[in-house]
Amino acid sequence: TxxxxxxxTxxxxxxxTxxxxxxxTxxxxxxxxxxxxxxxxGGDWVExxxxxxxxxxxxxxxTNKRFDVISYPDGNWSLRIRRISQLKTSWIDxxxxxxxxxxxxxxxxxxxxGDNFFFNVRFNGETAFTPVxxxxxxTDFSNREWLQQAMTIGVPxxxxxxxxxxxxxxxxGNDRVYIDQVLLEGN
Numbered sequence: 523t524x525x526x527x528x529x530x531t532x533x534x535x536x537x538x539t540x541x542x543x544x545x546x547t548x549x550x551x552x553x554x555x556x557x558x559x560x561x562x563x564g565g566d567w568v569e570x571x572x573x574x575x576x577x578x579x580x581x582x583x584x585t586n587k588r589f590d591v592i593s594y595p596d597g598n599w600s601l602r603i604r605r606i607s608q609l610k611t612s613w614i615d616x617x618x619x620x621x622x623x624x625x626x627x628x629x630x631x632x633x634x635x636g637d638n639f640f641f642n643v644r645f646n647g648e649t650a651f652t653p654v655x656x657x658x659x660x661t662d663f664s665n666r667e668w669l670q671q672a673m674t675i676g677v678p679x680x681x682x683x684x685x686x687x688x689x690x691x692x693x694x695g696n697d698r699v700y701i702d703q704v705l706l707e708g709n
Contacts, residue, residue: 567623567707571614574703575599581611592700594627594668600702603639603690609701610687613646617682619708624654624686625672626704628663632696635660639699640689641673645681651689670703677708 573580576597579588587609590598601609616622624641638658642651655673656662663669677684688701 567709568619569705570616570619570622570708571611571706572704575601580704581614582609583612584610589700592629592702594629594702600629600700601688602698602700603688604698605692605695606690608687608689611685613683613685614706615682616677616684616708620677621709622675622677622684623672623707623709624675624705625670627668627670627702628657629668629700629702630659630663630665631698631700632694633659633663633665633692633699634694634697637692637697639691640687641671642687642689643675644685644687645678646683647681651685651687 571581574593574597575588576593576599579601582601587601588599589602591600591602593600603609636659638656640653640657641655642653644651654675655671657671659665675684686706688699690697690699
């Protein structure tokens, strides 16, 4: 019988990478329908505060916070945080509610991967704000796209008022997040 030759391995080609197109800087149009549904906690939700910032900056205090650069889904005005700035409301009466739903639309520009911003609250009798949520560029959002964010906030027993705060945490002057169509509901 003839000897059986040792098996040979087929050559394996070096891996190749598919070309990746350069990122576009063109604005992404807003979605046609909100991607986030209202949180439900049993019972009906009652509007506590709603604003599109077309006529003023509403309950958000301070100057140089409202800009006519971009707005969702139409209109011209929104509020803006830049670098480490903040947007903070005056006190809002919530004495009739045990939980709150807060929704808003956001649009970022110039935010590098890892730049972030926070949403914080404080209730009457508290000196410090408590973090509720954080959004990180490259993980939770990308520049130049409208996204809706939503959360539910439990109201501790005996609390009658709340302040809302957006706080930036980025390092460059061109790091901006625009906030529009805020809606605070209670039940």
